[in-house]
Amino acid sequence: MxxxxxxxxxxxxxxxxxxxxxxxxxxxxxxxxxxxxxxxxxxxxxxxxxxxxxxxxxxxxxxxxxxxxxxxxxxxxxxxxxxxxxxxxxEYRDTSKQYNHVPTLEELHGLHEPVHxxxxxxxxxxxxxxxxxxxxxxxxxxxxxxxxxxxxxxxxxxxxxxxxxxxxxxxxEDVYSYCGGQIQSGSGGYLSSPGYPKYYLGGRSCLWNITGGEGQRIEVTLLDTSLRTEDCIEIQVGRRTEARECGRLAEIKRVISTGNFIQIRTIISESSQQILSRRGILLRYKTIGCSAPAPIADGRISMFNGSFAEFTCDQGHVFKSSLATVKTVQCRGNVWSESLEHCISIDFLLQYGGEDVKNALTFTHSHLTQPDIERSGEWKVEVVGTTLVGVLLLVSLSIGVLLYCKYSESGSYHLQDDQLSLKEVESGFPEPKHERY
Structure with missing residues (x-):
């Protein structure tokens, strides 16, 4: 061991x-x-x-x-x-078996004088x-x-x-020990009251505003609070007081903000003494998550949630490191897993890039554009098919009209013949003579 x-x-x-x-x-x-x-x-x-x-x-x-x-x-x-x-x-259990009852330790307190x-x-x-x-x-x-x-x-x-x-x-290495101020959280740090740990200022309250980047949160941990009983420290998130400690800190307290801003203030009672014989306060602050990344050239941020960010290049542009149009980075601690990268023109890479880049880009670009070609072919087939169907419908309609017209004329001829025959009968046309042999 x-x-x-x-x-x-x-x-x-x-x-x-x-x-x-x-x-x-x-x-x-x-x-x-x-x-x-x-x-x-x-x-x-x-x-x-x-x-x-x-x-x-x-x-x-x-x-x-x-x-x-x-x-x-x-x-x-x-x-x-x-x-x-x-x-x-x-002993009590052995002598009380006939009663079928086993007393508890609490029931034995009255039988013997208990030890302290x-x-x-x-x-x-x-x-x-x-x-x-x-x-x-x-x-x-x-x-x-x-x-x-x-x-x-x-x-x-x-x-x-x-x-x-x-x-x-x-x-x-660095501890912010001024009475109040605006603090950019960065990756985090420590904050103490002036004079810590030898003394703290009497009759003077301090206000600190700690701000992180967009999309980040702030975590504050009270490590030491040694004040007079009437003096206090408060941690506020928005308009709500999340922690308030007066006098001596009994246990470590931790507060996490909902946004990228948190406020800390000391409330010191009026005193004629300029220096008070207590240690004062000491706390640690740090940021949670990564701040929103800056915009990229010829591209945009398509998704961001504090833990992941996705970038998308404009049409005709790719990321040089991967020759892809989409790139996802992950937040590790308070920094992104990869450095910021801008999009670059495909034509520029094809003209000035190395052979490996040109070959890879040509292959990748052909695969990226293949779905567009397929969609274009499908569109052409659809247009041609629609046109043929329209032509067939027109031809069918024309044939129907011709048949209708022909049928109508034929019907009128037969009607005229029937009318002539009827008129001949009514006018008494002579019957044809039958020759005798």
């Missing part, structure tokens, strides 16, 4: 050398936070856990020094209480963690002298036991 911890420490140290902006230090009550003297040490997270191998290590050290076994009184009291209660529970009941372990851990966190902030947050050693035994001597302490921190 110890060898593994040593290996992890070496890996963390190596990472710290490569990137001097972040660090993690852990140990049994003793940690050392290291930053360059010209950088501000910012405590990001503090974790303290009771009942770990650190207690065994503490016990072994005391035994080696001849101080005897070190037994935690709280654990011993709690163990005695449980052992006594369970023992009585077993310890407080809830979760409450102890929570309270201790807050105390350790505040002690680490008081000792190391805002430190500008290089290494900051922290020892629980020295800073918190009332602790009866030792636990595993982990501190995550950042070495910040």
């Amino acid at each position: 110890k060898e593994l911890l040593v290996l992890v420490c070496l890996l963390i140290s190596t990472h710290a050398k490569q990137n001097d902006l972040t660090g993690l230090s852990f140990g049994c009550g003793n940690v050392t936070l290291s930053c360059s003297p010209d950088m501000l040490l910012v405590v990001e997270r503090v974790s303290y856990i009771h009942g770990t191998e650190c207690e065994e290590e503490e016990k072994e050290k005391k035994e080696e020094k001849g101080e005897g076994k070190d037994v935690n009184q709280l654990d011993l009291t709690y163990k005695n209480y449980i052992d006594a209660a369970q023992s009585v529970h077993r 009941e310890p407080p809830l372990i979760s409450e102890l851990v929570s309270e201790d963690s807050v105390d350790v966190w505040d002690a680490v902030l008081s000792k190391c947050s805002g430190y500008e002298k290089g290494n900051c050693p922290f020892n629980i035994g020295t800073q918190l001597p009332h602790f009866s036991s030792r636990g595993r302490l982990e501190v995550q921190y950042t070495c910040a």
